[in-house]
Amino acid sequence: MAVRNLSLNVRRGEIFGFLGPNGAGKSTSIKMLLGLVKPTDGQALVLGAPSGSVDIRRKIGFLPEDFRFYTWLTAGELLKLHGRLCGLSASRLAERVPILLELVGLAPHREKRLREFSKGMLQRIGLAQALIHEPELIFLDEPTSGLDPMGRRLVRDVIRAQRQRGATVFLNSHLLSEVEITCDRVAFIKQGEIVGSHDLRTQSDGEIRVVAFVQNLPAETVVGLSRWCTSIKRQEDLLTFSANSKEVLPEVHRYLAASGADIFSFTPERLPLEELFLKIMGEDGGL
Protein backbone atom coordinates (compact mmCIF):
# COMPACT_ATOMS: atom_id res chain seq x y z
CA MET A 1 0.00 0.00 0.00
CA ALA A 2 1.59 3.29 -1.14
CA VAL A 3 -0.29 5.55 1.30
CA ARG A 4 -2.60 5.06 4.28
CA ASN A 5 -4.46 7.33 6.67
CA LEU A 6 -3.49 10.23 4.48
CA SER A 7 -5.14 13.39 5.68
CA LEU A 8 -4.17 16.68 4.11
CA ASN A 9 -5.69 20.11 4.17
CA VAL A 10 -4.40 22.70 1.72
CA ARG A 11 -5.67 26.25 2.00
CA ARG A 12 -6.73 28.20 -1.04
CA GLY A 13 -4.13 30.65 -2.28
CA GLU A 14 -1.15 29.11 -0.52
CA ILE A 15 1.96 27.42 -1.83
CA PHE A 16 1.98 24.06 -0.19
CA GLY A 17 5.05 21.84 -0.11
CA PHE A 18 4.69 18.09 0.11
CA LEU A 19 7.88 16.50 1.34
CA GLY A 20 9.11 13.02 1.90
CA PRO A 21 11.86 10.61 0.91
CA ASN A 22 11.78 8.53 -2.25
CA GLY A 23 8.97 5.99 -2.16
CA ALA A 24 7.12 7.74 0.67
CA GLY A 25 3.97 8.08 -1.44
CA LYS A 26 4.20 11.69 -2.65
CA SER A 27 3.55 11.01 -6.34
CA THR A 28 0.86 8.45 -5.52
CA SER A 29 -0.88 11.03 -3.33
CA ILE A 30 -0.81 13.59 -6.14
CA LYS A 31 -2.11 11.00 -8.59
CA MET A 32 -4.99 10.25 -6.26
CA LEU A 33 -5.82 13.95 -5.97
CA LEU A 34 -5.80 14.18 -9.76
CA GLY A 35 -7.93 11.07 -10.25
CA LEU A 36 -5.16 9.15 -12.01
CA VAL A 37 -5.12 6.55 -9.23
CA LYS A 38 -8.19 5.43 -7.34
CA PRO A 39 -7.85 5.13 -3.56
CA THR A 40 -8.90 1.77 -2.15
CA ASP A 41 -10.71 3.60 0.61
CA GLY A 42 -11.60 7.13 1.63
CA GLN A 43 -12.10 10.17 -0.53
CA ALA A 44 -10.30 13.29 -1.63
CA LEU A 45 -11.99 16.62 -2.15
CA VAL A 46 -10.27 19.01 -4.49
CA LEU A 47 -11.67 22.55 -4.61
CA GLY A 48 -14.65 21.17 -2.71
CA ALA A 49 -15.54 18.43 -5.19
CA PRO A 50 -14.52 14.77 -5.52
CA SER A 51 -11.08 14.46 -7.08
CA GLY A 52 -10.80 13.40 -10.69
CA SER A 53 -14.11 14.76 -11.93
CA VAL A 54 -14.01 16.42 -15.35
CA ASP A 55 -15.40 19.69 -14.02
CA ILE A 56 -12.70 19.92 -11.40
CA ARG A 57 -10.01 19.16 -13.95
CA ARG A 58 -10.99 22.36 -15.77
CA LYS A 59 -9.64 24.22 -12.75
CA ILE A 60 -6.49 22.17 -12.28
CA GLY A 61 -3.08 22.30 -13.89
CA PHE A 62 -0.53 19.52 -13.54
CA LEU A 63 3.15 19.23 -14.30
CA PRO A 64 4.08 15.54 -14.01
CA GLU A 65 7.47 14.50 -12.73
CA ASP A 66 9.94 14.17 -15.61
CA PHE A 67 7.52 15.71 -18.11
CA ARG A 68 7.54 14.15 -21.55
CA PHE A 69 5.22 14.40 -24.49
CA TYR A 70 4.97 13.69 -28.20
CA THR A 71 8.42 14.65 -29.45
CA TRP A 72 7.18 15.38 -32.97
CA LEU A 73 5.18 18.40 -31.76
CA THR A 74 6.66 21.88 -31.67
CA ALA A 75 6.52 23.89 -28.44
CA GLY A 76 3.74 26.07 -29.86
CA GLU A 77 1.74 23.08 -31.05
CA LEU A 78 2.03 21.39 -27.66
CA LEU A 79 0.60 24.41 -25.88
CA LYS A 80 -2.19 24.73 -28.43
CA LEU A 81 -3.08 21.06 -28.03
CA HIS A 82 -3.26 21.28 -24.25
CA GLY A 83 -5.18 24.53 -24.46
CA ARG A 84 -7.73 22.96 -26.80
CA LEU A 85 -8.07 20.00 -24.44
CA CYS A 86 -8.82 22.53 -21.70
CA GLY A 87 -11.53 24.06 -23.86
CA LEU A 88 -9.77 27.31 -24.77
CA SER A 89 -10.98 29.08 -27.90
CA ALA A 90 -8.67 29.77 -30.84
CA SER A 91 -8.55 33.48 -30.02
CA ARG A 92 -7.74 32.81 -26.38
CA LEU A 93 -5.01 30.39 -27.43
CA ALA A 94 -3.52 32.92 -29.80
CA GLU A 95 -3.26 35.21 -26.80
CA ARG A 96 -2.06 32.69 -24.19
CA VAL A 97 0.56 30.71 -26.12
CA PRO A 98 3.03 33.58 -26.70
CA ILE A 99 2.56 34.80 -23.12
CA LEU A 100 3.38 31.39 -21.68
CA LEU A 101 6.33 30.78 -23.98
CA GLU A 102 7.69 34.14 -22.86
CA LEU A 103 6.99 33.30 -19.21
CA VAL A 104 9.04 30.09 -19.31
CA GLY A 105 11.77 31.57 -21.50
CA LEU A 106 11.02 29.51 -24.59
CA ALA A 107 9.67 32.18 -26.93
CA PRO A 108 12.59 31.78 -29.38
CA HIS A 109 11.94 28.02 -29.51
CA ARG A 110 8.26 28.13 -30.44
CA GLU A 111 8.77 26.32 -33.75
CA LYS A 112 11.31 23.83 -32.42
CA ARG A 113 10.20 20.23 -32.02
CA LEU A 114 10.31 18.70 -28.55
CA ARG A 115 12.79 16.06 -29.70
CA GLU A 116 15.35 18.86 -29.92
CA PHE A 117 14.61 20.04 -26.37
CA SER A 118 16.91 19.44 -23.40
CA LYS A 119 15.48 18.01 -20.19
CA GLY A 120 15.33 21.47 -18.68
CA MET A 121 13.47 22.87 -21.69
CA LEU A 122 10.97 20.01 -21.44
CA GLN A 123 10.36 20.89 -17.79
CA ARG A 124 9.74 24.51 -18.78
CA ILE A 125 7.29 23.66 -21.55
CA GLY A 126 5.64 21.19 -19.16
CA LEU A 127 5.17 24.02 -16.68
CA ALA A 128 3.68 26.18 -19.43
CA GLN A 129 1.13 23.53 -20.41
CA ALA A 130 0.07 23.24 -16.76
CA LEU A 131 -0.71 26.97 -16.72
CA ILE A 132 -2.30 27.33 -20.17
CA HIS A 133 -5.87 27.67 -18.84
CA GLU A 134 -4.97 29.74 -15.76
CA PRO A 135 -5.99 27.03 -13.29
CA GLU A 136 -7.10 27.71 -9.74
CA LEU A 137 -5.00 24.85 -8.41
CA ILE A 138 -1.64 23.75 -9.79
CA PHE A 139 0.09 20.49 -8.94
CA LEU A 140 3.80 20.55 -9.62
CA ASP A 141 5.64 17.26 -9.21
CA GLU A 142 9.37 17.95 -8.98
CA PRO A 143 9.16 21.06 -11.18
CA THR A 144 12.83 21.97 -10.81
CA SER A 145 14.35 18.58 -11.52
CA GLY A 146 16.70 18.86 -14.46
CA LEU A 147 16.81 22.65 -14.28
CA ASP A 148 19.91 24.80 -13.95
CA PRO A 149 19.99 27.59 -11.32
CA MET A 150 18.45 30.08 -13.75
CA GLY A 151 15.69 27.64 -14.55
CA ARG A 152 15.01 27.08 -10.87
CA ARG A 153 14.76 30.77 -10.28
CA LEU A 154 12.37 31.05 -13.19
CA VAL A 155 10.15 28.31 -11.76
CA ARG A 156 10.26 30.00 -8.37
CA ASP A 157 9.16 33.29 -9.91
CA VAL A 158 6.40 31.58 -11.88
CA ILE A 159 5.10 29.88 -8.74
CA ARG A 160 5.05 33.17 -6.84
CA ALA A 161 3.28 34.85 -9.74
CA GLN A 162 0.60 32.17 -9.57
CA ARG A 163 0.06 32.87 -5.88
CA GLN A 164 -0.23 36.57 -6.64
CA ARG A 165 -3.05 35.92 -9.08
CA GLY A 166 -4.80 33.86 -6.35
CA ALA A 167 -3.97 30.32 -7.44
CA THR A 168 -3.09 27.53 -5.04
CA VAL A 169 0.12 25.61 -5.71
CA PHE A 170 0.74 22.07 -4.49
CA LEU A 171 4.45 21.49 -4.79
CA ASN A 172 6.18 18.17 -4.54
CA SER A 173 9.95 18.56 -4.47
CA HIS A 174 13.13 17.01 -3.23
CA LEU A 175 14.94 20.31 -3.26
CA LEU A 176 14.31 21.48 0.28
CA SER A 177 16.14 24.77 -0.21
CA GLU A 178 13.73 25.57 -3.07
CA VAL A 179 10.73 24.58 -0.98
CA GLU A 180 11.95 26.65 1.94
CA ILE A 181 12.06 29.88 -0.02
CA THR A 182 8.92 29.20 -2.05
CA CYS A 183 6.34 27.52 0.15
CA ASP A 184 4.03 28.91 2.81
CA ARG A 185 3.45 25.59 4.49
CA VAL A 186 4.80 22.07 4.20
CA ALA A 187 3.67 18.59 5.19
CA PHE A 188 5.92 15.59 5.62
CA ILE A 189 4.99 12.13 4.45
CA LYS A 190 6.80 9.04 5.64
CA GLN A 191 5.98 5.49 4.58
CA GLY A 192 2.62 6.62 3.27
CA GLU A 193 1.52 8.58 6.35
CA ILE A 194 1.59 12.27 7.17
CA VAL A 195 4.02 12.66 10.06
CA GLY A 196 4.03 16.41 10.50
CA SER A 197 3.44 19.82 9.03
CA HIS A 198 5.19 23.13 9.39
CA ASP A 199 4.29 26.73 8.72
CA LEU A 200 7.26 28.38 7.05
CA ARG A 201 5.84 31.91 7.17
CA THR A 202 5.34 32.09 10.94
CA GLN A 203 8.65 32.96 12.56
CA SER A 204 7.57 32.00 16.07
CA ASP A 205 6.46 28.60 15.00
CA GLY A 206 8.70 25.70 16.00
CA GLU A 207 12.29 25.39 16.93
CA ILE A 208 14.68 28.35 16.74
CA ARG A 209 18.39 28.03 16.26
CA VAL A 210 20.77 30.73 17.48
CA VAL A 211 24.21 31.45 16.14
CA ALA A 212 26.25 33.70 18.44
CA PHE A 213 29.76 35.07 18.25
CA VAL A 214 30.95 35.30 21.86
CA GLN A 215 34.33 35.81 23.50
CA ASN A 216 35.43 35.22 27.11
CA LEU A 217 32.60 32.79 27.72
CA PRO A 218 33.13 30.67 30.86
CA ALA A 219 32.78 26.92 30.35
CA GLU A 220 30.24 26.60 33.18
CA THR A 221 28.02 29.18 31.48
CA VAL A 222 27.87 26.97 28.39
CA VAL A 223 26.77 24.05 30.57
CA GLY A 224 24.12 26.24 32.19
CA LEU A 225 22.53 26.97 28.82
CA SER A 226 20.93 23.54 28.91
CA ARG A 227 18.19 25.03 31.12
CA TRP A 228 16.67 26.63 28.01
CA CYS A 229 18.50 25.16 25.07
CA THR A 230 19.42 21.96 23.25
CA SER A 231 21.99 21.01 20.62
CA ILE A 232 24.55 23.32 22.23
CA LYS A 233 27.85 23.50 20.36
CA ARG A 234 30.85 25.67 20.94
CA GLN A 235 33.63 25.99 18.44
CA GLU A 236 36.12 28.56 19.72
CA ASP A 237 34.14 31.82 19.69
CA LEU A 238 31.22 30.45 17.74
CA LEU A 239 28.32 29.26 19.86
CA THR A 240 25.25 27.56 18.39
CA PHE A 241 22.22 26.21 20.20
CA SER A 242 18.52 25.55 19.66
CA ALA A 243 15.54 26.73 21.66
CA ASN A 244 11.98 25.52 21.52
CA SER A 245 10.60 29.05 21.46
CA LYS A 246 11.90 32.49 20.65
CA GLU A 247 10.30 33.73 23.91
CA VAL A 248 13.26 32.42 25.93
CA LEU A 249 15.90 34.18 23.86
CA PRO A 250 16.01 37.52 25.79
CA GLU A 251 16.57 35.57 29.00
CA VAL A 252 19.34 33.52 27.39
CA HIS A 253 20.96 36.70 26.12
CA ARG A 254 20.88 38.26 29.62
CA TYR A 255 22.31 35.04 31.08
CA LEU A 256 25.27 35.12 28.69
CA ALA A 257 25.91 38.81 29.26
CA ALA A 258 25.72 38.36 33.05
CA SER A 259 28.48 35.76 32.89
CA GLY A 260 30.85 38.47 31.67
CA ALA A 261 31.07 37.21 28.12
CA ASP A 262 31.54 39.67 25.25
CA ILE A 263 28.68 39.14 22.81
CA PHE A 264 29.49 40.37 19.30
CA SER A 265 26.48 38.84 17.61
CA PHE A 266 23.38 36.90 18.63
CA THR A 267 21.35 35.75 15.59
CA PRO A 268 18.19 33.67 15.89
CA GLU A 269 17.47 31.53 12.80
CA ARG A 270 14.66 29.27 12.01
CA LEU A 271 15.68 25.63 11.90
CA PRO A 272 16.63 24.95 8.28
CA LEU A 273 14.04 22.86 6.52
CA GLU A 274 16.63 20.26 5.75
CA GLU A 275 17.35 19.76 9.45
CA LEU A 276 13.65 19.71 10.24
CA PHE A 277 13.16 17.15 7.49
CA LEU A 278 15.93 14.89 8.82
CA LYS A 279 14.64 15.29 12.35
CA ILE A 280 11.11 14.27 11.36
CA MET A 281 12.14 11.47 9.05
CA GLY A 282 14.61 10.02 11.54
CA GLU A 283 18.06 8.64 10.89
CA ASP A 284 16.83 6.08 8.41
CA GLY A 285 15.54 8.89 6.21
CA GLY A 286 12.03 7.53 6.44
CA LEU A 287 12.82 4.51 4.33
Next chain:
Amino acid sequence: MGAWIIAGVTFREASRRKILWAALLAGGAFLTLFAIGMRLQAKDLAGSRMPPFIRYQLQSSFLQVGFYAANILAVLLAILTSVDTLSGEIASGTIHAIATKPVPRWQILVGKWVGFAGMVAVYVALMFAGVGMVGRLAAGIVTPRLFLAGALVYLECLLVLTMTVMCGTWFSTLTNGVVVIGLHGIAFIGGWIEQIAALTNSPRLVTVGIVSSLLMPSEALWHRASFEMQSSLARSLQFTPFANASTPSVAMIGYAMAYLLIAFAMAIRHFRERDL
Protein backbone atom coordinates in the same frame (compact mmCIF):
# COMPACT_ATOMS: atom_id res chain seq x y z
CA MET B 1 -15.07 17.45 -28.10
CA GLY B 2 -11.88 15.98 -26.67
CA ALA B 3 -12.13 12.79 -28.73
CA TRP B 4 -11.85 14.75 -32.00
CA ILE B 5 -8.82 16.64 -30.76
CA ILE B 6 -7.13 13.37 -29.78
CA ALA B 7 -8.16 11.79 -33.11
CA GLY B 8 -6.65 14.70 -35.01
CA VAL B 9 -3.38 14.45 -33.05
CA THR B 10 -3.23 10.68 -33.58
CA PHE B 11 -3.75 11.03 -37.33
CA ARG B 12 -1.26 13.88 -37.48
CA GLU B 13 1.24 11.77 -35.55
CA ALA B 14 1.03 9.06 -38.21
CA SER B 15 1.73 11.66 -40.83
CA ARG B 16 4.38 13.64 -38.92
CA ARG B 17 6.31 10.59 -37.81
CA LYS B 18 6.19 9.42 -41.43
CA ILE B 19 4.41 6.19 -40.48
CA LEU B 20 1.67 6.68 -43.05
CA TRP B 21 4.09 7.88 -45.71
CA ALA B 22 6.41 4.92 -45.15
CA ALA B 23 3.45 2.54 -45.36
CA LEU B 24 2.21 4.19 -48.54
CA LEU B 25 5.69 4.11 -50.05
CA ALA B 26 6.01 0.39 -49.27
CA GLY B 27 2.47 -0.10 -50.62
CA GLY B 28 3.44 1.79 -53.79
CA ALA B 29 6.51 -0.43 -54.24
CA PHE B 30 4.31 -3.49 -53.78
CA LEU B 31 1.78 -2.22 -56.35
CA THR B 32 4.54 -1.50 -58.87
CA LEU B 33 6.00 -4.98 -58.49
CA PHE B 34 2.56 -6.51 -58.63
CA ALA B 35 1.67 -4.55 -61.79
CA ILE B 36 4.85 -5.76 -63.51
CA GLY B 37 4.06 -9.38 -62.53
CA MET B 38 0.43 -9.08 -63.61
CA ARG B 39 1.39 -7.57 -66.96
CA LEU B 40 4.04 -10.19 -67.68
CA GLN B 41 1.61 -12.96 -66.76
CA ALA B 42 -1.05 -11.47 -69.04
CA LYS B 43 1.45 -11.36 -71.96
CA ASP B 44 2.62 -14.94 -71.38
CA LEU B 45 -0.93 -16.25 -71.13
CA ALA B 46 -2.01 -14.34 -74.23
CA GLY B 47 0.54 -16.32 -76.26
CA SER B 48 -0.48 -19.70 -74.82
CA ARG B 49 -3.04 -22.18 -76.12
CA MET B 50 -4.77 -22.36 -72.78
CA PRO B 51 -8.59 -22.27 -72.84
CA PRO B 52 -9.83 -18.71 -72.08
CA PHE B 53 -11.66 -19.67 -68.88
CA ILE B 54 -8.52 -21.34 -67.44
CA ARG B 55 -6.51 -18.28 -68.44
CA TYR B 56 -9.06 -16.06 -66.73
CA GLN B 57 -8.98 -18.24 -63.64
CA LEU B 58 -5.18 -18.03 -63.40
CA GLN B 59 -5.18 -14.27 -63.78
CA SER B 60 -8.05 -13.95 -61.35
CA SER B 61 -6.13 -16.03 -58.79
CA PHE B 62 -3.04 -13.90 -59.28
CA LEU B 63 -5.17 -10.83 -58.67
CA GLN B 64 -6.46 -12.41 -55.45
CA VAL B 65 -2.84 -12.85 -54.34
CA GLY B 66 -2.46 -9.10 -54.79
CA PHE B 67 -5.55 -8.37 -52.73
CA TYR B 68 -4.42 -10.83 -50.07
CA ALA B 69 -1.02 -9.14 -49.80
CA ALA B 70 -2.75 -5.75 -49.51
CA ASN B 71 -4.98 -7.23 -46.80
CA ILE B 72 -1.99 -8.51 -44.80
CA LEU B 73 -0.17 -5.18 -45.13
CA ALA B 74 -3.26 -3.32 -43.90
CA VAL B 75 -3.70 -5.65 -40.91
CA LEU B 76 -0.02 -5.26 -39.99
CA LEU B 77 -0.30 -1.48 -40.31
CA ALA B 78 -3.30 -1.47 -37.97
CA ILE B 79 -1.43 -3.53 -35.36
CA LEU B 80 2.02 -1.96 -35.58
CA THR B 81 0.88 1.66 -35.48
CA SER B 82 -1.48 1.26 -32.54
CA VAL B 83 0.37 -1.33 -30.44
CA ASP B 84 2.28 1.32 -28.46
CA THR B 85 -0.37 4.00 -28.24
CA LEU B 86 -1.85 3.36 -24.80
CA SER B 87 0.59 0.94 -23.19
CA GLY B 88 3.57 3.05 -24.27
CA GLU B 89 2.05 6.30 -23.05
CA ILE B 90 1.05 4.73 -19.75
CA ALA B 91 4.54 3.29 -19.26
CA SER B 92 6.30 6.56 -20.11
CA GLY B 93 3.88 8.76 -18.15
CA THR B 94 2.96 10.76 -21.27
CA ILE B 95 -0.68 9.92 -20.61
CA HIS B 96 -0.61 11.86 -17.30
CA ALA B 97 -0.56 15.24 -19.00
CA ILE B 98 -3.59 14.28 -21.12
CA ALA B 99 -5.63 12.31 -18.60
CA THR B 100 -5.56 15.24 -16.16
CA LYS B 101 -7.12 17.57 -18.71
CA PRO B 102 -10.92 18.02 -18.63
CA VAL B 103 -11.49 15.19 -21.10
CA PRO B 104 -13.19 11.97 -19.98
CA ARG B 105 -10.93 8.96 -20.33
CA TRP B 106 -13.26 7.23 -22.73
CA GLN B 107 -12.83 10.13 -25.13
CA ILE B 108 -9.06 9.69 -25.06
CA LEU B 109 -9.46 6.06 -26.09
CA VAL B 110 -12.13 6.77 -28.70
CA GLY B 111 -10.03 9.62 -30.11
CA LYS B 112 -7.00 7.42 -30.54
CA TRP B 113 -9.10 4.69 -32.12
CA VAL B 114 -10.71 7.12 -34.56
CA GLY B 115 -7.30 8.53 -35.52
CA PHE B 116 -5.87 5.12 -36.33
CA ALA B 117 -9.11 4.03 -38.02
CA GLY B 118 -8.85 7.08 -40.29
CA MET B 119 -5.27 6.28 -41.19
CA VAL B 120 -6.07 2.63 -41.94
CA ALA B 121 -9.09 3.73 -44.03
CA VAL B 122 -6.81 5.81 -46.26
CA TYR B 123 -4.42 2.88 -46.61
CA VAL B 124 -7.04 0.22 -47.36
CA ALA B 125 -8.81 2.49 -49.87
CA LEU B 126 -5.60 3.29 -51.75
CA MET B 127 -4.28 -0.28 -51.72
CA PHE B 128 -7.52 -1.92 -52.80
CA ALA B 129 -8.15 0.71 -55.46
CA GLY B 130 -4.55 0.23 -56.58
CA VAL B 131 -4.73 -3.56 -56.85
CA GLY B 132 -8.12 -3.33 -58.58
CA MET B 133 -6.69 -0.81 -61.04
CA VAL B 134 -3.68 -3.04 -61.75
CA GLY B 135 -6.01 -5.98 -62.49
CA ARG B 136 -8.05 -3.86 -64.86
CA LEU B 137 -5.18 -2.17 -66.70
CA ALA B 138 -2.68 -5.04 -66.80
CA ALA B 139 -5.02 -7.97 -67.40
CA GLY B 140 -8.39 -6.48 -68.22
CA ILE B 141 -10.05 -8.08 -65.18
CA VAL B 142 -12.77 -6.05 -63.52
CA THR B 143 -13.00 -7.08 -59.88
CA PRO B 144 -16.63 -7.55 -58.85
CA ARG B 145 -17.91 -6.01 -55.65
CA LEU B 146 -14.54 -4.35 -54.95
CA PHE B 147 -16.07 -1.72 -52.67
CA LEU B 148 -17.85 -4.34 -50.57
CA ALA B 149 -14.66 -6.43 -50.32
CA GLY B 150 -12.66 -3.34 -49.33
CA ALA B 151 -15.23 -2.58 -46.65
CA LEU B 152 -14.93 -6.11 -45.27
CA VAL B 153 -11.14 -5.88 -45.17
CA TYR B 154 -11.48 -2.50 -43.47
CA LEU B 155 -13.76 -4.13 -40.91
CA GLU B 156 -11.07 -6.77 -40.39
CA CYS B 157 -8.49 -4.02 -39.79
CA LEU B 158 -10.83 -2.26 -37.35
CA LEU B 159 -11.31 -5.52 -35.49
CA VAL B 160 -7.57 -6.04 -35.16
CA LEU B 161 -7.12 -2.37 -34.24
CA THR B 162 -9.77 -2.62 -31.52
CA MET B 163 -8.16 -5.73 -30.09
CA THR B 164 -4.78 -3.97 -30.08
CA VAL B 165 -6.23 -0.92 -28.32
CA MET B 166 -8.09 -3.13 -25.84
CA CYS B 167 -5.03 -5.23 -25.01
CA GLY B 168 -3.04 -1.98 -24.72
CA THR B 169 -5.15 -1.05 -21.70
CA TRP B 170 -4.04 -4.27 -19.99
CA PHE B 171 -0.59 -5.21 -21.24
CA SER B 172 2.79 -3.68 -21.97
CA THR B 173 3.59 -2.85 -25.58
CA LEU B 174 5.56 -6.03 -26.24
CA THR B 175 2.99 -8.32 -24.61
CA ASN B 176 0.23 -6.50 -26.46
CA GLY B 177 1.93 -7.12 -29.80
CA VAL B 178 2.52 -10.78 -29.01
CA VAL B 179 -1.10 -11.31 -27.91
CA VAL B 180 -2.71 -9.58 -30.90
CA ILE B 181 -0.42 -11.10 -33.51
CA GLY B 182 -0.94 -14.48 -31.79
CA LEU B 183 -4.71 -14.04 -32.00
CA HIS B 184 -4.52 -13.07 -35.64
CA GLY B 185 -2.23 -16.08 -36.19
CA ILE B 186 -4.94 -18.35 -34.76
CA ALA B 187 -7.48 -16.73 -37.08
CA PHE B 188 -5.09 -17.07 -40.03
CA ILE B 189 -4.34 -20.75 -39.58
CA GLY B 190 -7.95 -21.50 -38.64
CA GLY B 191 -9.24 -19.82 -41.76
CA TRP B 192 -6.94 -21.80 -44.03
CA ILE B 193 -7.66 -25.07 -42.20
CA GLU B 194 -11.35 -24.45 -42.84
CA GLN B 195 -10.79 -23.81 -46.56
CA ILE B 196 -8.52 -26.79 -47.12
CA ALA B 197 -10.77 -29.06 -45.03
CA ALA B 198 -13.77 -28.07 -47.11
CA LEU B 199 -11.88 -28.92 -50.30
CA THR B 200 -10.85 -32.31 -48.90
CA ASN B 201 -14.30 -32.82 -47.42
CA SER B 202 -13.21 -33.09 -43.77
CA PRO B 203 -16.11 -31.83 -41.63
CA ARG B 204 -14.22 -32.15 -38.33
CA LEU B 205 -11.41 -29.93 -39.62
CA VAL B 206 -13.96 -27.43 -40.89
CA THR B 207 -15.29 -27.27 -37.33
CA VAL B 208 -11.75 -26.58 -36.04
CA GLY B 209 -11.48 -23.75 -38.53
CA ILE B 210 -14.85 -22.29 -37.52
CA VAL B 211 -13.94 -22.45 -33.82
CA SER B 212 -10.70 -20.60 -34.62
CA SER B 213 -12.72 -17.95 -36.44
CA LEU B 214 -14.96 -17.60 -33.40
CA LEU B 215 -11.89 -17.04 -31.22
CA MET B 216 -10.72 -14.30 -33.59
CA PRO B 217 -12.89 -13.62 -36.66
CA SER B 218 -10.42 -11.37 -38.51
CA GLU B 219 -9.28 -13.84 -41.20
CA ALA B 220 -12.88 -14.96 -41.78
CA LEU B 221 -13.60 -11.41 -42.96
CA TRP B 222 -10.81 -11.68 -45.52
CA HIS B 223 -12.21 -14.99 -46.79
CA ARG B 224 -15.63 -13.39 -47.16
CA ALA B 225 -14.06 -10.41 -48.96
CA SER B 226 -12.20 -12.77 -51.27
CA PHE B 227 -15.43 -14.63 -51.97
CA GLU B 228 -17.15 -11.36 -52.87
CA MET B 229 -14.39 -10.38 -55.30
CA GLN B 230 -14.57 -13.55 -57.36
CA SER B 231 -16.76 -14.10 -60.38
CA SER B 232 -19.36 -16.85 -60.44
CA LEU B 233 -17.05 -18.86 -62.72
CA ALA B 234 -14.11 -18.61 -60.34
CA ARG B 235 -16.33 -19.53 -57.38
CA SER B 236 -17.60 -22.63 -59.18
CA LEU B 237 -14.17 -23.92 -60.26
CA GLN B 238 -12.69 -23.98 -56.76
CA PHE B 239 -9.17 -25.08 -57.50
CA THR B 240 -7.13 -22.16 -56.27
CA PRO B 241 -6.07 -21.21 -52.75
CA PHE B 242 -8.71 -18.46 -52.86
CA ALA B 243 -11.56 -20.68 -54.04
CA ASN B 244 -13.43 -20.26 -50.75
CA ALA B 245 -14.66 -23.79 -50.52
CA SER B 246 -16.13 -22.82 -47.15
CA THR B 247 -17.40 -19.27 -47.30
CA PRO B 248 -17.88 -17.41 -44.01
CA SER B 249 -21.56 -16.58 -43.68
CA VAL B 250 -23.23 -13.22 -43.20
CA ALA B 251 -23.78 -14.35 -39.59
CA MET B 252 -19.99 -14.52 -39.21
CA ILE B 253 -19.75 -10.89 -40.34
CA GLY B 254 -22.37 -10.01 -37.75
CA TYR B 255 -20.39 -11.98 -35.17
CA ALA B 256 -17.23 -10.07 -36.09
CA MET B 257 -19.06 -6.76 -35.65
CA ALA B 258 -20.42 -7.83 -32.26
CA TYR B 259 -16.91 -9.04 -31.32
CA LEU B 260 -15.51 -5.61 -32.24
CA LEU B 261 -18.16 -3.74 -30.25
CA ILE B 262 -17.66 -5.92 -27.18
CA ALA B 263 -13.87 -5.51 -27.38
CA PHE B 264 -14.36 -1.75 -27.74
CA ALA B 265 -16.67 -1.60 -24.73
CA MET B 266 -14.23 -3.68 -22.67
CA ALA B 267 -11.36 -1.40 -23.69
CA ILE B 268 -13.29 1.69 -22.58
CA ARG B 269 -14.39 0.09 -19.34
CA HIS B 270 -10.91 -1.06 -18.38
CA PHE B 271 -9.24 2.19 -19.40
CA ARG B 272 -11.73 4.17 -17.31
CA GLU B 273 -11.20 1.99 -14.26
CA ARG B 274 -7.48 1.37 -14.29
CA ASP B 275 -4.82 3.38 -12.46
CA LEU B 276 -2.52 5.45 -14.65
